[in-house]
Amino acid sequence: MRTAAIVLIGNELLSGKIRDENAAWLTGRLRALGVQLRRVVMIPDEPDVIVDELRRLAPTVDDVFTSGGVGPTHDDLTIESVAAAFGVPVVRSPRLEAILRAHFAERLRPDHLRMADVPEGTELIEGGEIRWPVVHFRNLWILPGVPQIFRAKFDAIADRFRDGAFFLRSVYLDADEGAVAPLLRALQARFAVEVGSYPRIDAADHRVRVTIEARAAAPVDAAAAALLESLPAEQVVRADEAARPAG
Amino acid sequence: MRTAAIVLIGNELLSGKIRDENAAWLTGRLRALGVQLRRVVMIPDEPDVIVDELRRLAPTVDDVFTSGGVGPTHDDLTIESVAAAFGVPVVRSPRLEAILRAHFAERLRPDHLRMADVPEGTELIEGGEIRWPVVHFRNLWILPGVPQIFRAKFDAIADRFRDGAFFLRSVYLDADEGAVAPLLRALQARFAVEVGSYPRIDAADHRVRVTIEARAAAPVDAAAAALLESLPAEQVVRADEAARPAG
Numbered sequence: 121m122r123t124a125a126i127v128l129i130g131n132e133l134l135s136g137k138i139r140d141e142n143a144a145w146l147t148g149r150l151r152a153l154g155v156q157l158r159r160v161v162m163i164p165d166e167p168d169v170i171v172d173e174l175r176r177l178a179p180t181v182d183d184v185f186t187s188g189g190v191g192p193t194h195d196d197l198t199i200e201s202v203a204a205a206f207g208v209p210v211v212r213s214p215r216l217e218a219i220l221r222a223h224f225a226e227r228l229r230p231d232h233l234r235m236a237d238v239p240e241g242t243e244l245i246e247g248g249e250i251r252w253p254v255v256h257f258r259n260l261w262i263l264p265g266v267p268q269i270f271r272a273k274f275d276a277i278a279d280r281f282r283d284g285a286f287f288l289r290s291v292y293l294d295a296d297e298g299a300v301a302p303l304l305r306a307l308q309a310r311f312a313v314e315v316g317s318y319p320r321i322d323a324a325d326h327r328v329r330v331t332i333e334a335r336a337a338a339p340v341d342a343a344a345a346a347l348l349e350s351l352p353a354e355q356v357v358r359a360d361e362a363a364r365p366a367g
Numbered sequence: 368m369r370t371a372a373i374v375l376i377g378n379e380l381l382s383g384k385i386r387d388e389n390a391a392w393l394t395g396r397l398r399a400l401g402v403q404l405r406r407v408v409m410i411p412d413e414p415d416v417i418v419d420e421l422r423r424l425a426p427t428v429d430d431v432f433t434s435g436g437v438g439p440t441h442d443d444l445t446i447e448s449v450a451a452a453f454g455v456p457v458v459r460s461p462r463l464e465a466i467l468r469a470h471f472a473e474r475l476r477p478d479h480l481r482m483a484d485v486p487e488g489t490e491l492i493e494g495g496e497i498r499w500p501v502v503h504f505r506n507l508w509i510l511p512g513v514p515q516i517f518r519a520k521f522d523a524i525a526d527r528f529r530d531g532a533f534f535l536r537s538v539y540l541d542a543d544e545g546a547v548a549p550l551l552r553a554l555q556a557r558f559a560v561e562v563g564s565y566p567r568i569d570a571a572d573h574r575v576r577v578t579i580e581a582r583a584a585a586p587v588d589a590a591a592a593a594l595l596e597s598l599p600a601e602q603v604v605r606a607d608e609a610a611r612p613a614g
Contacts, residue, residue: 160380
């Protein structure tokens with residue numbers, strides 16, 4: 121199963137000045153593509169912290185998506201941190217420099233050219249709806265923090281991550297979570313599925329949402345049937361009709 | 368300066384079945400209390416992963432807030448993971464057991480009593496609006512994932528984290544971020560402030576929001592005055608009148 125992690129880089133996220141939209145969005149996209157997201161990390165604009173995090177995380181998953189820190193200002197430190205993490209120099213990309221020169225023309229400032237810098241060994245991926253290439257270095261996909269651009273860039277490369285689908289079926293219960301716990305444990309042990317249990321204390325029509333998931337529909341439906349059979353009818357508020365692709 | 372980290376535990380967050388509300392909310396609360404949030408991590412319900420994360424993170428900040436994994440079902444693994452991370456046994460708390468027995472009475476099931484288990488050495492904090500104590504172990508605050516309870520529990524202990532305030536002033540520019548980058552860099556070097564720069568590409572009235580922050584108002588206002596003096600008037604869309612407490 122293809123696995124991924126997301127690294128959000130930016131003091132503005134940790135201080136609450138800007139609320140994350142990128143991880144929230146990418147989580148859903150990865151799910152729909154069948155990729156297992158293993159971790160989301162939000163860290164400050166500090167090279168030491170970024171370097172440590174990338175070194176630790178990159179070997180543990182197939183793909184790491186970074187968000188933020190790639191603009192022209194003093195707090196944009198992702199590129200140099202990626203290079204430092206993997207022991208390669210930062211080099212200026214002639215292709216990115218040409219794009220910047222064409223875009224800014226006589227308005228070009230030296231700081232703009234920082235956006236042409238990449239870790240040595242970077243692959244630039246062009247195509248789709250995007251005007252600027254996606255920066256790909258080893259198993260890292262270095263994306264900008266501005267949500268509209270983050271999304272457009274991911275969508276331009278999304279197809280290469282497709283890896284089957286997850287199938288999901290939810291059962292909504294008017295029951296106490298502790299009372300159904302043994303049943304859920306037995307379900308997870310008996311079928312090749314992942315069972316989740318999510319209590320609610322607000323005004324929803326149910327007190328517990330049970331989710332049953334797997335990489336195929338058949339075990340999900342078999343487990344759901346077993347669950348529904350085992351529960352008193354009055355505890356079942358409603359249930360999905362059948363397993364459906366998640367995401 | 369008091370520092371903190373947030374650890375969100377739950378497969379449902381990484382699969383996008385449930386969107387995080389707790390870190391988003393706590394980020395703002397910590398900011399208002401003057402606490403510097405250093406990291407937010409979202410990890411799955413897997414003891415090995417939780418143990419590694421807590422061992423690594425706990426020594427690096429003053430306080431770690433965990434969210435999730437403390438209910439009665441098979442996927443609630445936070446307590447045993449905390450105990451394993453710090454090499455202590457899980458013990459049943461007589462106080463929590465008494466609360467559970469009083470609450471559930473004849474509806475009590477064996478799985479409910481899992482919620483009375485804590486790492487040995489845990490302190491229970493009662494008071495405020497909460498019916499159940501907050502579980503405090505070393506520098507960890509073990510909070511539940513259900514947002515309403517998460518918030519009530521944090522609010523019951525919030526005052527003990529208060530540590531001054533951050534002061535913030537924003538300046539909104541119709542300018543290119545790369546063109547103002549040297550000015551922002553000089554500002555950060557000259558004043559004891561943190562300068563942030565956030566480009567927008569949507570229909571907002573400005574193209575860049577510059578933020579100036581510090582632990583006191585005076586340096587923020589001095590830096591803002593210097594910035595406003597240095598910019599052509601037509602580039603300044605609007606600016607906060609004065610530094611104000613952030614959060």
